[in-house]
Amino acid sequence: MSTSFQTIRGTFDILPDAYTDDGGTRIAPSAEWRHVEATVRDVMRRHNFDEIRTPILEPTELVARGVGESTDIVQKEMFAFERGDTQYVLRPEITAPVVRAYLQHHLDQRGGVQKLFYLGPCFRAEKPQKGRYRQFHQFGIEILGADEARADAETIAVLMAVCEALGLSDLKLRLNTLGTPERREEYVQALEEYLRPYANELSDTSRRRLERNPLRILDTKVEHEQKLLRDAPKLIDFVDEESLVHYDEVKGLLTDLDIEYEEAPRLVRGLDYYTETTFELESPGLGAQSALAGGGRYDRLAEVLGSDEPVPAVGFAAGMERLFLALDAADAERPGPPTPDVFIAALGDDAEQWVFRTSQELRNEGLHVAHDLMGRSLKAQMKEANRQKAPYAMIIGGNELEAEAATVKEMKSGEQEEVPFDELTPYLQRRLEGNASGGAPA
RNA sequence: GUGGGUGUAGCUCAGUUGGUUAGAGCGCCAGGUUGUGGUCCUGGAGGCCGUGGGUUCAAAUCCCACCACUCACCCCA
Numbered sequence: 001m002s003t004s005f006q007t008i009r010g011t012f013d014i015l016p017d018a019y020t021d022d023g024g025t026r027i028a029p030s031a032e033w034r035h036v037e038a039t040v041r042d043v044m045r046r047h048n049f050d051e052i053r054t055p056i057l058e059p060t061e062l063v064a065r066g067v068g069e070s071t072d073i074v075q076k077e078m079f080a081f082e083r084g085d086t087q088y089v090l091r092p093e094i095t096a097p098v099v100r101a102y103l104q105h106h107l108d109q110r111g112g113v114q115k116l117f118y119l120g121p122c123f124r125a126e127k128p129q130k131g132r133y134r135q136f137h138q139f140g141i142e143i144l145g146a147d148e149a150r151a152d153a154e155t156i157a158v159l160m161a162v163c164e165a166l167g168l169s170d171l172k173l174r175l176n177t178l179g180t181p182e183r184r185e186e187y188v189q190a191l192e193e194y195l196r197p198y199a200n201e202l203s204d205t206s207r208r209r210l211e212r213n214p215l216r217i218l219d220t221k222v223e224h225e226q227k228l229l230r231d232a233p234k235l236i237d238f239v240d241e242e243s244l245v246h247y248d249e250v251k252g253l254l255t256d257l258d259i260e261y262e263e264a265p266r267l268v269r270g271l272d273y274y275t276e277t278t279f280e281l282e283s284p285g286l287g288a289q290s291a292l293a294g295g296g297r298y299d300r301l302a303e304v305l306g307s308d309e310p311v312p313a314v315g316f317a318a319g320m321e322r323l324f325l326a327l328d329a330a331d332a333e334r335p336g337p338p339t340p341d342v343f344i345a346a347l348g349d350d351a352e353q354w355v356f357r358t359s360q361e362l363r364n365e366g367l368h369v370a371h372d373l374m375g376r377s378l379k380a381q382m383k384e385a386n387r388q389k390a391p392y393a394m395i396i397g398g399n400e401l402e403a404e405a406a407t408v409k410e411m412k413s414g415e416q417e418e419v420p421f422d423e424l425t426p427y428l429q430r431r432l433e434g435n436a437s438g439g440a441p442a
Numbered sequence: 443g444u445g446g447g448u449g450u451a452g453c454u455c456a457g458u459u460g461g462u463u464a465g466a467g468c469g470c471c472a473g474g475u476u477g478u479g480g481u482c483c484u485g486g487a488g489g490c491c492g493u494g495g496g497u498u499c500a501a502a503u504c505c506c507a508c509c510a511c512u513c514a515c516c517c518c519a
């Protein structure tokens with residue numbers, strides 16, 4: 001069997017079994033994705049967040065305005081297209097769509113603070129590499145309508161809770177404040193003035209940023225530029241008193257929660273909408289893609305999207321693919337694929353019919369039942385039962401039909417016993433309960 | 443956009459200085475058991491050797507181009 005088609009560059013299939021892609025990266029099986037998603041949902045429920053689902057398709061203008069014209073995302077990474085006179089984009093992130101939905105549906109009218117979480121695919125037309133895909137999956141939260149430092153701290157606490165629930169440790173939380181846009185603007189000017197004399201010492205990209213978005217130069221990894229920045233004006237010196245108080249409060253609350261962090265004065269993050277608190281969660285040792293999640297406050301985004309009043313907001317976004325890299329590195333425990341409770345093997349046409357009907361009945365009772373669909377030999381069916389790791393196999397042939405009792409075999413021990421047809425469900429339920437600890441969770 | 447790497451069976455990989463019909467392990471299918479899985483034994487299916495061109499009596503092997511995938515830089519989750 002073959003096909004000339006294949007997944008589009010930078011995308012991947014999630015299969016029932018784990019496999020390694022051509023770059024040697026392990027692609028987790030669907031059961032592990034379910035496990036991570038279920039863990040996220042459970043943490044969200046405990047933290048009182050409600051799920052929001054927005055379309056994958058959004059107006060291009062929403063992204064351009066929300067994420068920022070100067071960002072790489074908008075400059076060169078959007079999957080955008082036109083139909084009729086509408087410009088569409090496959091969402092590259094989910095914060096702007098959530099704020100759009102919040103404004104569109106007047107969610108503030110639900111009353112109080114809106115605590116929302118999301119989980120789903122995003123798209124960016126970047127060059128793919130390990131832990132970075134063109135279709136990738138994010139989950140995250142947005143707390144809308146709360147300007148208190150506790151909202152910032154809770155955002156970070158939720159992120160840490162998810163990681164802990166998944167069994168991740170050795171993570172590094174990096175924290176910074178950007179202050180208000182006004183003060184940031186002043187700082188940007190000062191930074192620009194400082195750097196301009198050195199313009200011809202800068203790398204091409206940094207020189208371009210000097211024009212477009214000087215703040216991002218702080219992110220540079222070029223050693224020479226880092227040296228230059230040592231004597232540059234400091235962002236923190238421009239942040240106003242109110243922002244500093246807010247920042248201190250956030251740090252105090254994190255300490256209260258025993259959440260360790262490291263201050264990162266140069267952490268500016270790539271998206272234009274961040275203000276005040278910003279943070280990033282790193283998993284050291286993951287190489288180029290060590291950032292598992294990032295977030296911060298974005299008090300001005302609602303207005304950028306047309307709101308006539310500001311909506312204080314804070315949130316994070318985490319990358320699922322990166323999370324899996326970290327889980328692999330940490331060798332964290334994850335469930336195997338679901339296995340049938342019982343495999344029912346049929347011998348002969350009459351038996352096949354009985355098995356087919358009885359399987360449905362047992363399934364209606366809640367049992368996970370497997371049977372053959374290929375008309376294969378008993379031997380082959382038993383082999384299949386073994387492969388699927390069913391703890392019990394049931395054999396139905398002429399003898400069983402006549403006796404109205406099934407041959408039930410415990411695979412591990414190989415022991416068999418006869419069980420009357422009308423006692424099958426309670427029998428299986430009782431036996432399965434007995435070794436519930438041994439079975440893989442579904 | 444810039445650099446590097448890799449393309450042989452479903453998977454992991456051998457394949458000598460170019461030389462007959464391209465191999466192994468695992469997996470898959472069947473048989474050894476007329477009604478029984480795992481271990482074992484036997485057999486089988488499955489390859490445009492990434493694509494196209496060139497050199498040669500002869501190319502998986504040498505040369506060129508292209509394509510695909512991938513890692514890294516940039517940036518980001």
